[in-house]
Amino acid sequence: MTVHEEFMQDAYLRIRKTVSSNNDALPPTLPQAAQLCRARGSLPNQDDLVTYLQGRGRQATIDHLLDDIAPALNGQNRSSRYWGFVTGAVLPVAEVADNLVSAYDQNVQVHLPNQTIATEVEDAALKMLLDLLRLGPAEAWSGRTFTTGATASNILGLACGREGVLTARLSAAGCKEKTASELGILAACMRAGIKEIRVLTSMGHSSLPKAASIVGLGSATVHELPYSADEPWRLNLGAVQRELQQDGVACIISLSAGEVNTGRFATQGLEDMRRLRKMADLHGAWIHVDGAFGIFARALPETDDFSRLHQTAAGLELADSITVDGHKLLNVPYDCGIFFTRQASVLFSVCQNPNAAYLSSDASDIQSPLNVGLENSRRFRALPAYAVLLSEGREGLADMFARMVRLARGIAEVVQDSPNYLLLPDRQGQEQEQGVDLTDTHICVLFRAKKDSLNDVLVETINATGLWYVSATKWKGQKAVRVAVANWRVNVAKDLELVRSSLASIAQGHKTARNDA
Numbered sequence: 001m002t003v004h005e006e007f008m009q010d011a012y013l014r015i016r017k018t019v020s021s022n023n024d025a026l027p028p029t030l031p032q033a034a035q036l037c038r039a040r041g042s043l044p045n046q047d048d049l050v051t052y053l054q055g056r057g058r059q060a061t062i063d064h065l066l067d068d069i070a071p072a073l074n075g076q077n078r079s080s081r082y083w084g085f086v087t088g089a090v091l092p093v094a095e096v097a098d099n100l101v102s103a104y105d106q107n108v109q110v111h112l113p114n115q116t117i118a119t120e121v122e123d124a125a126l127k128m129l130l131d132l133l134r135l136g137p138a139e140a141w142s143g144r145t146f147t148t149g150a151t152a153s154n155i156l157g158l159a160c161g162r163e164g165v166l167t168a169r170l171s172a173a174g175c176k177e178k179t180a181s182e183l184g185i186l187a188a189c190m191r192a193g194i195k196e197i198r199v200l201t202s203m204g205h206s207s208l209p210k211a212a213s214i215v216g217l218g219s220a221t222v223h224e225l226p227y228s229a230d231e232p233w234r235l236n237l238g239a240v241q242r243e244l245q246q247d248g249v250a251c252i253i254s255l256s257a258g259e260v261n262t263g264r265f266a267t268q269g270l271e272d273m274r275r276l277r278k279m280a281d282l283h284g285a286w287i288h289v290d291g292a293f294g295i296f297a298r299a300l301p302e303t304d305d306f307s308r309l310h311q312t313a314a315g316l317e318l319a320d321s322i323t324v325d326g327h328k329l330l331n332v333p334y335d336c337g338i339f340f341t342r343q344a345s346v347l348f349s350v351c352q353n354p355n356a357a358y359l360s361s362d363a364s365d366i367q368s369p370l371n372v373g374l375e376n377s378r379r380f381r382a383l384p385a386y387a388v389l390l391s392e393g394r395e396g397l398a399d400m401f402a403r404m405v406r407l408a409r410g411i412a413e414v415v416q417d418s419p420n421y422l423l424l425p426d427r428q429g430q431e432q433e434q435g436v437d438l439t440d441t442h443i444c445v446l447f448r449a450k451k452d453s454l455n456d457v458l459v460e461t462i463n464a465t466g467l468w469y470v471s472a473t474k475w476k477g478q479k480a481v482r483v484a485v486a487n488w489r490v491n492v493a494k495d496l497e498l499v500r501s502s503l504a505s506i507a508q509g510h511k512t513a514r515n516d517a
Contacts, residue, residue, distance in 0.1 A: 011062050012099075018066050019078060026498070027078045029469035031071060039072030075469075080489035081498065084463075084471035086260070086293045086443070088331040088486045090384075097387035098333045106380040109370040122146060122382035123366050128389045129324065129338060132397065133298045135317045142344035143321075145373045146382050147337035150292035151207040152374055153323035154254075156339045158208075159215045159350045160321050161252035161286035162197060164343065168284045169194055169250060179349045185216045195248040202226050202235040202266050203259045205290055222254075230425065233259035235266040237275055244283040251285040257316060258294030261473050261482055262425055263444030265294060265312045273315025280320075289316050292325040292337075293486065297442055300405065301398045308439035309405070329401060329443070331488045332384040339373075347372050403490045408445050409438045410496040411483055415447045420454070420507035423447050424475050445483040446475060454510045455479050461506050467498060 001009070031039075042064060044052055056064070076082040077089045090098070111119040126146070127138045135141065143160075147153045166180035169192035180188040189195070199212050199222045209219035223243065227234030233256060244251055253276060255266040267273055280287050289295070297313045300306040316322065320343065326336035341347050344367065352371045370376045392400065416423045416438075424446040449455035459472040459481055473482045 007058060014062070014066055018070050026081070026467055027075055028466045029075045029079045029082045030463060030466060031074065032466075035071040039068050042068035076487075079469075080487050080491060081468035081495055082487065083483045083485055084469045086325075086328050086484040086486050088328045089488055090333050091331045091388055091392075091488050093387045093391040094332040094384035097384040101380045101383050104380070108378050108380050108382070109376055110368045111366045113366075118380055118382075119366055119369065121386050122369070122380075125382045125386035125389060126338065126340075129385070130340065132389065132394060133295055133324070135298075135322070135340065140317075141340045141342055143339075143341035143347035143372060145339050145347075145367075145369055146326075146378075146385070147339050147373060148335040148375075148381075149327065149337035150205070150290065150323050150325045151210065151337075153292075153325075153337045153339040154205070154207050154211040154288075154290055155214055155374065156347070156350070157254070157288040157290070157321045157323055157341075158199065158211045158217065158252060160341050160343070160346045161199075161288055162215055162217060163346050163350050164286045164320065165197065165250040165252065165284055166192055166194065167346070167349075172284075181349050192250075193248060194250050197221060197250045197252065198223050198243060199252045199254055200225055200235075200240055200243055201254040202256065203233045203261075204254055204256055205260055205292070208254055208290065231264075233262055233264040233266060234268065235272075237272065237279075240276070241279055244279055244285055251283070253280060253285055253287045255287065255289045255316075255319070256294075257289050257291040257313065258297075258442060258444070261444065261446050261475065261480070263294060263442040263484075264440060267312075267315065269311050269313075270315040273318045277318045286321070287319040289319040289322045291316060291322050293328040293484075294442060295322065295324055296329040296401055299394070299398055300401050305439070306402070306405065309442055312440070326381075326385045329404065329486050330385060330388055330397075331400070331486075332388055336381045336385055338385075344372070400488055400490075403492055404443050404485045404487075405441070407490050407492045407495055408443045408483070408485045409441045410492060411485075411499050412438050412441050412445045412447075414496065414500045414503065415445065418503060418507070420450060421447050421503065422450050424480060443485045445485075446473070446480055447483075448475070448478060448480045449507070451510070453514065454507065457510075458506070461510075462502070465502060465506075467502060468495075 046052055074082065076087050106116060106118045108118045108122060113120060126144045130138055130141055147156065163180050166188045170180065170188060173192050175191045197217050199208065199217065201208060201222060202225055204222060209222045212222050213219045225236045225239040226232035227236045235255060240253060257265045276287060295313065295316060297309040300309060302310065321341040324338040326332045326338060327334045348367065348371055351373055353376065369378060412423055415421045449458050456479060459470055462468060462470050471482045473480050
């Protein structure tokens, strides 16, 4: 063993010991203030001309990383109760695979089957994901690639949508020699007689207007078409029909599956999707699904308790493109997203590297990733996903997803049964007199305290316990708590009891403090 290899082996053992060294039954979800203060104080100081950018050596650097920096990182991978963002942890097999990615440092840009197996592993993982999510045969999704996450995948979705709707209009106008990507948006719109491209959605993720801005459509072209005030996440199909009939307007329909606060789906199942597909085909529109985390509902066990979610998620396979996030429910390391489209030619048209002979690949049915994605330089992020799919299989992943849903539903039931909290979304602001059907609950739970004084500080109070972590949001103009269960370490019974006792204690503590005041 060389000196370098010995250093790396010892360092990795120290890393694992640091991550696992906490003897508490419940690892903290957030670092303590003193740990954050120490970490900030340890950062290099530009004013220190003697030590700034002077090499410390690798041993001193590792000491700094493990003793100063690591304790000031949050517990999203260590704790099963980090529920603030839709943030998965890292399955052990995925961590090992990710270390292999760094050790071999593949630049997965060109398909070179005589030199590396990397692109074939990536394609195998993509095909396995299609199968896991029951989206149909791989041949139906000839455009497929790994991305950095849902934002990058949504950018590809809108870019492909822009290309698809404009090229179709150009062809109809007799301009068949050029694609929209070659001409540019302005020239393509002028030749096709298009005055505006609109993105139609309902409670679309914040990355949607960002993506619209990046691909040149403009964030203002994102139009919200909510079904009703009580169900704003649902897409109003009648309003979509009216938008599609506008003269001089081309449309991309973007569906949330699911919405980031409630986890609810923009469509209600197969009939909605069939209706949308018919409208899109008639008017030359593009259907894009932002299925970052919700699409994994399609991989839940096919049992009665998940039948409602399967019904709601049905029909998404009729879309033109789909966004998936691996670093959410699949529990692989950041950054890992996936993008699927039925039209590989459109994806290639958007992303190809023309006139670069040195980047040409061997003849194959596998596209070089640089011609179907945003990056020319990219890491082998497919390997951890491949490892998880291979290790856990359909049954193991279904069981993992089921535990997440069962915990989320348990938390929703605790909130619903409590006299101190209100489960959201509510109907017209009214408290639920009777029990709410929780079969629509996937992994997100939204709620607030009934007393405004407690609601104003509820998120901060929960997070200050260090026992569980939630994120702050708003619903109908009021502060709300969002819980998103996405961690493979979920222990339904223990985690649920912690939430039950913690919520009761917080409500009682607030009441006592108010009375004392």
